[in-house]
Amino acid sequence: MMFTIKNLHFKDILEIETMDIPKNKITCIVGESGAGKSTLLKMLNIMLSPDKGEIYYKGKNLLKEDPIKHRRLVVMLPQQPTIFDGTIRKNINIGLEFAGNDVQDDSKLLNALELVHLAKSLDEDAETLSGGEKQRLALARAYIMNPEVFLLDEPTAALDDDTEDKVMESFINKIKENNQTAVLITHSQKLAAKYGENTITLNKNGGGSK
Numbered sequence: 001m002m003f004t005i006k007n008l009h010f011k012d013i014l015e016i017e018t019m020d021i022p023k024n025k026i027t028c029i030v031g032e033s034g035a036g037k038s039t040l041l042k043m044l045n046i047m048l049s050p051d052k053g054e055i056y057y058k059g060k061n062l063l064k065e066d067p068i069k070h071r072r073l074v075v076m077l078p079q080q081p082t083i084f085d086g087t088i089r090k091n092i093n094i095g096l097e098f099a100g101n102d103v104q105d106d107s108k109l110l111n112a113l114e115l116v117h118l119a120k121s122l123d124e125d126a127e128t129l130s131g132g133e134k135q136r137l138a139l140a141r142a143y144i145m146n147p148e149v150f151l152l153d154e155p156t157a158a159l160d161d162d163t164e165d166k167v168m169e170s171f172i173n174k175i176k177e178n179n180q181t182a183v184l185i186t187h188s189q190k191l192a193a194k195y196g197e198n199t200i201t202l203n204k205n206g207g208g209s210k
């Protein structure tokens with residue numbers, strides 16, 4: 001297992017007796033708005049801690065792990081990713097910089113842009129991109145960090161169906177090739193049916209079920 005959760009409570013939002021998230025699989029988290037999907041994802045990245053209970057990452061208790069080190073291995077793409085002033089190049093490299101890693105050269109950055117189907121120059125100002133283009137830029141930023149696990153919060157919410165399909169297909173093929181794991185929140189039944197190998201449904205006012 002990549003993550004194991006036991007007896008987790010968080011305010012009146014999450015109550016999860018037990019939950020397993022497998023390694024090398026695509027896990028989709030589904031459930032109505034407000035059910036706590038983003039809250040759960042943030043806990044897997046130590047952005048939030050439960051009031052009670054334990055979360056284990058590869059058998060280690062997350063509450064005892066260094067969040068900075070953990071976030072090199074487990075990278076989160078938030079629902080509304082931040083775009084920084086400056087070029088596309090800077091915006092892809094900035095995740096590596098924040099993690100204290102070396103930046104990548106242009107050929108690697110261009111590979112990442114290609115993977116997310118963003119046909120733009122690295123010198124272009126990121127601020128001028130559309131909402132869906134910014135979302136793909138942030139996905140490229142997560143990808144280039146080469147983590148063990150991707151936590152993706154509605155990564156294709158700003159994309160049309162056709163682009164969503166292209167981006168997810170190449171992204172997921174790549175992470176399969178690299179033996180990586182993904183946990184992905186989605187409202188798209190189509191996406192969950194096509195790519196989900198494991199589905200977790202969260203219900204409002206409490207628990208998770210499988």
Ligand SMILES: Nc1ncnc2c1ncn2[C@@H]1O[C@H](COP(=O)(O)OP(=O)(O)OP(=O)(O)O)[C@@H](O)[C@H]1O
Pocket residue numbers: 011013031032033034035036037038039040048
């Ligand atoms: N740190 C927090 N403290 C208190 N309440 C919070 C906190 N974070 C989120 N909430 C509340 O918890 C509930 C679940 O929020 P969350 O964003 O996890 O839902 P979600 O399932 O991801 O929803 P959506 O599908 O709309 O994105 C919401 O009612 C939200 O207001």
